[in-house]
Amino acid sequence: MLNVDLVKLVYFSPTGTSKKVAAAIAEGIHSKIEYVNLTPPAANTIEFGEFRDDIAIIAVPVYAGRCP
Numbered sequence: 479m480l481n482v483d484l485v486k487l488v489y490f491s492p493t494g495t496s497k498k499v500a501a502a503i504a505e506g507i508h509s510k511i512e513y514v515n516l517t518p519p520a521a522n523t524i525e526f527g528e529f530r531d532d533i534a535i536i537a538v539p540v541y542a543g544r545c546p
């Protein structure tokens with residue numbers, strides 16, 4: 479089992495599938511999860527704190543063969 483204090487789940491997920499998949503992975507790590515939702519337009523102004531001793535899981539859908 480991984481020993482981390484916090485898993486940051488950063489996602490852009492308009493219809494929820496990317497979030498669902500990433501959340502299932504994060505829950506398997508058995509640590510605290512912080513959800514960072516980049517989907518709403520207001521997320522453009524989110525200020526990120528420093529990532530230190532955390533794991534970040536970043537999830538986005540594929541559109542036309544590419545990640546947005």
Ligand SMILES: Cc1cc2nc3c(=O)[nH]c(=O)nc-3n(C[C@H](O)[C@H](O)[C@H](O)COP(=O)(O)O)c2cc1C
Binds near residue numbers: 491492495538542
């Ligand atoms: C406009 C559009 C283009 C897409 N292009 C692809 C693609 O090229 N390859 C693919 O596997 N899925 C493609 N998809 C499917 C999405 O990646 C898939 O439904 C994804 O799970 C949506 O993520 P979300 O539920 O987190 O929003 C596309 C979906 C949309 C709406």
